[in-house]
Amino acid sequence: EPGLIIDLGGKFDKSFNESAYTGAQRWVEETGGDYVETELQSEAQREQTMRRMAERGANPVVVLGFANASTLEKVAPDYPDTNFVIIDEQVDQPNVKSIKFAEHEGSYLAGMMAAIASETGTVSFVGGMDVPLIRKFACGYAQGAKAVNEDIEVIQNMTGTTPAAWNDPVKGGELTRSQISQGSDVVYAAAGGTGVGVLQAAADEGIYAIGVDSNQNYMHPETMLTSMVKRVDNAVYDAFEAAEAGTLETGLEVLDLESEGVALAMDENNEDLVTEEMRTAIDEAKQQIIAGEIEVHDYTETDSCPVEM
């Protein structure tokens, strides 16, 4: 029986956690299987929750987010018969499978779309917690935007430096308003629950917004340009399925554009906003990235970004 530990922010954050939850639910629907699920309430409970899952016999135990890395490092050796899956960070233990995403690639496409949509020549980014992972989003976004319009200005704000930054919609809204006052007319939120405030502020002020992780297009159909979905749902689904079949491989796996691990969400909610120009530009860039013709820089590799923000 697989287990899933929903991270801080809750399974209905409309974003990262929700995506994982959806994947687990899809697995339940499709296979009729059962899984154990619990929700973290605080940072310091990671250990108890992981242990509880393992003690209870859940296998594999899927944990979401980089914040689990150091705890998992400690817990995994205590339960050699249990497999663990961690998303967004790499843990080198024999019984751990690490799944990472090529967020920079998806964000590049989002940046292109933003640049095309922008009339003011300024677009912006609201991140959650200021960590390399989020800078990776931002950097990819900026590269994409500059690829369309070299002179475009990209404003970047991080909500905070602690996990609380994932869950502060009020501040998200304030940051967005400030970016709007600086001229931004497309905002990309990669901020977990904080993003809800960003998208809301964008809708209130009538500018375009780009969601993240889950498909958030439905939230404000009039203003949601697209969402940079990260298929955490697929990752969870696959992990569950592989475990059931006994084929779960530990080690690192990276999900990118090619494997459809990241993508831009196109659906009925944003079809009126997405122009033909955007569609073609994106499709083209996507192919080029897959083909290796466009090299999108990954912030985490150098801890720096080649373009100005």
Added chain:
Amino acid sequence: MTKMPRWADIALIPLINLALALLVAGIVLLFIGQNPVEALQIMVRGAVGSTYGWGYTLFYATNFIFTGLAVAVAFHAKLFNIGGEGQAQLGSLGVALVCLAVPWPHWLLALPAAIVGGAVFGAAWAFIPAYLQAKRGSHIVITTIMFNFIASSLLVYLLVSTLKAPGMAPESARFPEGAWLPSARELFASIGIEFSRAPLNVSFLVALLACWLVWLLLWRTRLGYEIRALGHSEPAARYAGISPPRIVIIAMLISGALAGLMAVNAVMGEQERLLQDNVLGAGFVGIAVALMGRSHPVGVLLAAILFGALYQGGAELEFETSVPRQMIIVIQALVILFTGALDNMVREPVTGLFLRYGKRKPAPGTPAE
């Protein structure tokens, strides 16, 4: 109005208060469509039905003993220390610095050093509010609340800057192995008993020792006498040559040190690294524990175990049902409300009953004149 036997004061009334709190909590559970009896069963089983349960129950209890004693010592000096949370945060910092600074060869060496580190940092964080209360009359309740916020800002700042370990999460590096405390599992294994993997560790013994020392301090030493005297009457203390500012500061230093010691259990015993919040509200639980335990170390010990069970049981409840862990916070709130704020609601009628039915036998101390 004290014509009530002592046992009623220290046992009966707290128990009635607790029962009321649980009753209301049960109603809340019913209201959200859960079966309170079932919930209680899950909680009890989860908390004390296995060595795993006990391991967590007593682990939490260890935290609460320290913070409960911290609040209790301050209560004896009539100080309401709401700053346990911040003091424990700083205690965490102290413990972490000690553990990280030296490549400890053995935990027996690291433990005393960490105790000192946690206590000193916790005490230092209590010192400023204490000093301001003693010398400048600033209300300690407000200043300690403020210091809780300042402490968490400080820790955030340190964990994203100087103390941050490589990686994305704001946390310190893991302590060297020599600073890891033996867990109950390891200790029991050495005498051949199987115990689950749970974070219960030798700090629990430190906590028991702290209970005894606090008892000794309060009721057997001159300092304790002075603390209690000040708590009962400040003019009287001054009359007796007890310096109120001095005692306020000392009592708060002890209180802060006890709160800081919590980190030995939480940071050194479990996390083995500094996180942004190691305290998890234990500073506040200490208030409930001290109130329920009537500020007596034995009472604090029992109340801490009760709350430990509540926390562990609550975690299990969340695991097994859809009741969120916040249920424990509700129970905690109700316990504080009934034992602390609504005490007279129970006390007055109970006293009335004793007065009415206890009249026949004259209580000792009725006037001889």
Added chain:
Amino acid sequence: MAAHDDTGRPDTAAPAIELKGISKAFGPVQANKDISIRVMPGTIHGIIGENGAGKSTLMSILYGFYKADAGEIWVHGARREIPDSQAAIAAGIGMVFQHFKLVENFTVLENVVLGAEEGARLTPSLSKARKLLKQLSEEYELHVDPDALIQDLGVGMQQRVEILKALYRQADILILDEPTGVLTPAEADHLFRILEGLKREGKTIILITHKLREIMEITDTVSVMRLGEMTATVKTPETSPEQLAELMVGRKVLLRVDKAPARPGETVLQVDNLKVTDSKGVERLRGVSLNVRKGEILGIAGVAGNGQSELLEVLGGMREGRGSVQLNGQELDLSGTKSDARTRRRRGIAHVPEDRQREGLIMDFQAWENVGFGYHDDPAYCRGMFMDNAALRKDTERKIEKFDVRPANADLAAKSFSGGNQQKLVIARELERNPDLLLVGQPTRGVDIGAIEFIHQQIVALRDEGKAVLLVSVELDEIMALSDRIAVMFDGSIMGERLPSETSERELGLLMAGISDTSREHSIKEVEENLAHSGGKVMT
């Protein structure tokens, strides 16, 4: 129980107030037991009784402040329910409490209108009240500045505000609870003139006091209370102070202390130019100089709040001061860590504080813990940093026996002893230390006659052993009876020193009012003005 009417006055008019069978208990303490009393309209009715007899309780019930457990209240012949002060005010009753009920940082005017405002808006009420207040104060010679803050007024003035409050509410029955406790004799005289005036207007006055002299002087009828019961009601002209005293305490009393003449030796305490400034920056002692010699009692007289408390506190090490204090020729520190009570005790100063419940004892500590209080670092009671509880308990048992503390149980909390026995515990603790200097404040406040005699004897005995005693008391009688020399304090200074044999209550009274030239006649006005600015406050 039927109301008794010992006065034999024919029932022409309905009594202004009639209480029938009032009972009231505070927890275990029965403060009032089945009390009945009649107060005839247009009279001044005195109520006397020892401390704790239940006088204030009874009046507070009449004023709706407390609720009686049983009994009826009749006002002008009609039964009235008085569940709260509002109802009492509506029934025309006004009360001036023993401890004033004023808002310190409000003006006089605001205090007067509080609760009696007309309409929801304040401004019209205030201006209307201002006019009425002016009229009232002229009518009854109750002059106060309507815009002064209460905290800036002396006690006498504050009392006037209280009376004005009652009159503003058109009270025709006025209760005054120990109004003269905080007044000088001259001020008291003025108050009595005001009361006479009110009586002439047809108002009824109930006056609580335990000063027999005042009763004899001003009342028409007097009721005596003892231990929560009403023991008698008599017409004033038909009784005598001796009879009243006997009714009050239940047996014949000796109204003076037997003591041999003092044989003073060398100086023990020498105080020069001692000054104390309180936390608000007000100078409470303005350069006090005095000395006390071996084998004598120096009594400090004065209206409460003129610096006596501060004098005791600074000598006892409870607050800091400036100037010079020498004990047996050695200078004492007046500030810094060496100026605390602990150091003073080590130097041989024992201190019976003015307020035993607030200062002298920890009410929740057991008797044995209290016997070590202040001496808890005495090697006899400690072992290193630990307390030697067994030694302490043993010593307590000895002291309880010697001083006849009842009940003789060292494990009882201090609060379970009666006031008199609490005081005995304090006296036992302090006198047994064999001090060079005994500071003693209000030694018999709230203590029954029997215990008073005992305590007075103990103090005199200590003097006869050749110790120095500094006695502070607001009871002029006590000062006169015990002291070998009397110093009078006014507004933080010593106004003068007198020998008991060569002075009179009148002379001391003038000194207490701040008038040092006691040879000429002084107008009441002058006395008042002096006091109004002395900053004297009611002690709480």
Added chain:
Amino acid sequence: MDFLTIIQIGDSTIRLATPLLLACLAGLFSERSGIIDIGLEGKMLISAFFSAAVAALTGSVWLGLLAGVAAAVIFSLIHGLASITFRGDQLISGVALNFLASGMSVLIAQDIFAQGGRTPSLSGDARFASLDLPFAEALSGVPILGPIYSDMLSGHTILVYVALLAVPATWYVLFRTRFGLRLRAVGENPGAVDTAGVSVKRLRYGAVLICGLLSGLGGAYLSTGLAAGFTQEMTAGRGYIALAALIFAKWRPWQALGACLLFGFLQAVSNRFNSIDLILFEIPNAFVLALPYILTVVILAGFVGRAVPPRAGGTPYVKER
């Protein structure tokens, strides 16, 4: 910093100061009557939850507002019961209520919406819309004052204006009415009020109810005005900052406005900049965030004027010992 930024920060300051101001005035009424209230945080939180929940369920923000205020008032009544009727410890009661709010809000949210302790996002009539002040459009062209009026002052939700108007109203009630006189008196010396024939209990309950009303408005603003829905612990210490502002303001309404604007400004600034560059050194964001708390401690320490609280504050009124 250019003019536009200043206007933007001013605009944000007003928004962020509003919940603080409402809570601060709430505390002012309570504490002026002698009831210390460290439960402001809890009252705001419970109101934030109930207003968002009811607004989400009914689609009407006004019903939500009503529910939020009602919840805060109920909390006030519990506080009153503990501290007025049963003469309990006001601080402890406040602490308990803060916990109760933080637990109950999530518990009920989870029960009703099952969205991890939050309410669904509010939109349309379930949220307060912004109001344009008269002539905002027309005056926006006027240099300097125009933007200040039309961009900074105009365009907030109605509760912002309610909060601003509550300041003079509080002043008037406190210093110009019979109720205010009695209220101030009962916080200084309840015995005086009692013997003047006014019920201490009734007055204090009155004050505590007003406190519930105002803190309820503050909480409702948070979840239905400032944000669009309730999230866990969304008050984030604002109740304590309001308390700090109250002390800073020395329990006076106009000063309370000033203090809340200052603290709102600090939040606005820290929201906008991750660190403040003062050329010589850089102030980390954590410090800016902690600044209200540090300021409060400095004020309490008496280094910037002494704050003398109402004298009877914190002590229950007991007639019979």
